[in-house]
């Protein structure tokens with residue numbers, strides 16, 4: 001194949017340069033990339049003397065028989081609803097005997113008899129959950145999985161990131177008092193988990209290349225005498241430690257394989273030593289395996305089961321959907337600062353600017369890590385870099401600094417992937433296209449593991465994909481990885497719901513609808529729908545031209561560039577314009593290259609076309625555009641209609657920069673928009689009423705003198721408790737989130753406990769943490785509340801500025817998302833941007849939520865939302881000029897000075913007016929002259945008499 005037939009990996013074709021801003025950097029060298037193997041340090045342990053003690057120490061709280069059905073039956077089923085619902089819980093058919101021979105081997109010392117445990121959580125299990133994790137209930141599937149391990153079964157657990165896999169494999173030893181071996185890929189990850197367990201007084205250790213001989217002996221002693229509950233090992237360590245492991249065989253009750261997708265060659269992080277883990281069955285016959293991962297397709301699941309020899313394994317799966325993550329994609333510009341600055345919070349802490357909380361920025365190469373790090377330092381962000389080219393010491397410091405909140409942002413290669421066990425990461429940014437869709441899912445999985453809203457933003461341009469392809473094409477299993485990259489590209493370029501594209505990769509369907517708080521595509525579609533713009537574009541005729549060119553002109557052997565050149569009648573492709581092809585040559589000349597590229601992207605997403613990799617005569621790799629079987633059958637069946645999701649490019653005429661049309665063909669191929677502008681003459685219009693029916697009251701005017709609590713001092717209390725958490729963490733040498741999670745802080749602020757009964761109501765604070773820290777937190781709360789005249793020991797501190805009637809409206813008339821965003825605004829006088837950051841959603845979505853609150857007459861903060869008297873007066877004038885027609889925002893916006901108003905402010909002011917004056921519906925557009933008598937009194941007065949504001953209280 002000739003070089004000019006395909007889209008080259010190594011240089012962008014002329015046509016692309018013409019239309020896209022691409023990075024001009026050369027394709028990076030191999031050593032510029034990090035694989036997570038870089039983080040592993042392997043050691044061959046010395047042979048050690050082995051002591052075996054027969055007794056096993058059960059935990060002191062274990063005062064009941066953990067498996068007694070009679071105990072279990074006295075308890076109701078306790079499972080907590082969470083962000084992701086389980087979707088599958090059945091055996092996978094790997095081979096014919098996979099479903100059978102479910103016989104727990106009784107040689108295992110810790111398998112609890114041959115009778116199955118109760119289907120309800122036992123008292124001892126609930127007690128352990130509460131004591132060590134601070135929770136009262138299991139999340140769906142957790143108990144089923146723990147039960148399976150108590151019954152000695154092999155299990156594969158595929159649970160979304162942040163769901164609570166650790167509880168699944170940690171509870172067995174805490175109930176039974178035996179030892180769980182946890183196999184984990186990274187030393188840093190093991191260290192974090194061990195430190196977390198120890199901070200809850202659980203005996204846990206790790207053996208790796210960095211453990212010295214004396215420590216090793218001590219750890220083995222504890223493992224053998226039954227004191228140790230968890231021993232974390234890397235798969236590489238296991239390969240060289242048969243003697244050590246054999247010495248523990250009477251103690252081990254469970255083998256947990258964390259990040260089990262590393263077992264599979266079809267996973268995104270294959271590790272050859274993971275594949276040898278089935279050998280452990282010879283050392284620990286009958287001990288159950290629990291393989292856990294957050295990212296596994298059906299193919300990877302089957303591979304794990306086969307490779308680990310888990311013939312009768314049950315597979316548990318939850319949905320891959322992480323509802324609290326907002327997904328968005330931005331075009332990457334040429335100046336890093338310009339791209340990242342808008343994401344920074346306006347306020348800054350003493351430690352500098354930040355992205356609304358801890359953030360991780362992933363880059364493709366080490367060089368890019370350095371550049372982004374430098375850009376952030378210039379912007380005043382307290383950040384650190386992490387990649388495998390840095391020394392072990394520097395990496396460890398960065399990691400520790402991040403989990404201890406000393407640096408807010410880490411800029412990293414994928415070497416900083418699975419090893420981040422920090423629950424409160426608020427933003428994950430990919431600066432450059434991610435490697436593939438599974439790596440992307442794993443990396444964004446670091447965000448919001450505490451369940452709170454968090455953002456995942458990718459910056460990319462077409463050049464990134466070219467570079468990615470170039471690197472992947474040299475890797476083993478290139479075809480498989482290129483397919484995963486293709487799914488990544490579909491995610492990045494889609495106009496449909498991005499979550500839908502992501503979940504489809506993992507075989508989860510049914511998410512393809514427009515939802516708020518989901519992704520930027522959904523937001524754009526919501527805005528499009530609200531403003532009456534088209535959601536779909538009819539591109540049937542153009543799609544036929546593309547398919548004809550791909551299949552009949554080039555026989556699936558041409559890149560995107562060449563295909564578009566032919567369609568647009570470029571002289572470089574003139575030689576192909578013969579015979580039957582002549583009318584199609586130049587048939588799309590009236591549209592520009594960008595438009596055709598957007599169409600081809602949509603056709604790839606719709607699976608009518610695909611990109612395939614090929615090698616060119618010059619030795620380089622490249623991609624060609626091929627018709628899929630679905631595309632071929634659409635074409636053969638002479639289909640004329642194809643609707644694809646609209647975007648701004650496809651909705652535009654695409655005429656900019658278009659070349660001269662060749663022949664008459666052009667006129668035949670006109671684009672058709674399905675949904676046009678909504679309002680046409682004679683349609684229903686809304687006229688603003690002329691008399692005020694309700695008086696709207698702003699938050700500043702709502703009485704609070706007689707209330708003990710305001711949004712401001714609640715916010716201050718939160719800051720005081722955060723500071724206390726940092727001080728305590730430093731004193732106990734642990735990360736702040738281990739002292740108290742953000743959710744615990746939220747509850748402390750809401751309840752403001754000053755006695756142990758109230759402290760006990762706090763969910764997610766383990767007993768040991770309460771023992772260590774509750775007293776100091778209670779003292780600080782009591783002092784603060786006294787000084788600020790705040791009530792203590794209350795359960796609901798949310799409705800601080802509202803009357804009981806308004807509280808009822810918030811609870812009953814707003815959706816939970818609307819209520820949460822609205823209360824955040826109300827209690828903190830937070831701007832749209834602040835709320836959007838805090839909740840990890842777009843400003844447009846927050847705007848919609850606050851509009852819903854205004855529609856119910858709930859107060860908002862004027863200054864936080866930019867609702868000035870001048871703006872209201874301008875709007876009033878524009879409404880009058882528009883015949884008091886308030887059905888559409890656009891005509892009003894056009895009458896306003898551009899610098900005076902934005903759409904969000906316009907929406908708020910308009911809804912306040914509608915709340916006050918109501919609307920009259922008519923089919924006759926009003927032609928009445930200006931009517932200035934309708935200017936609301938409150939706004940006119942506010943402009944001149946601020947002190948008069950109280951008059952407008954309810």
Ligand SMILES: Nc1ncnc2c1ncn2[C@@H]1O[C@H](COP(=O)(O)OP(=O)(O)OP(=O)(O)O)[C@@H](O)[C@H]1O
Pocket residue numbers: 080133135137138139142159160161162163164165166167293294423445446449450764
């Ligand atoms: N039953 C429960 N109730 C409430 N919270 C829980 C429960 N079980 C676990 N969690 C919390 O969920 C969060 C995530 O748990 P965990 O670290 O085990 O996630 P994970 O599934 O291992 O995620 P990842 O794949 O990202 O490492 C933790 O904050 C944990 O305390």
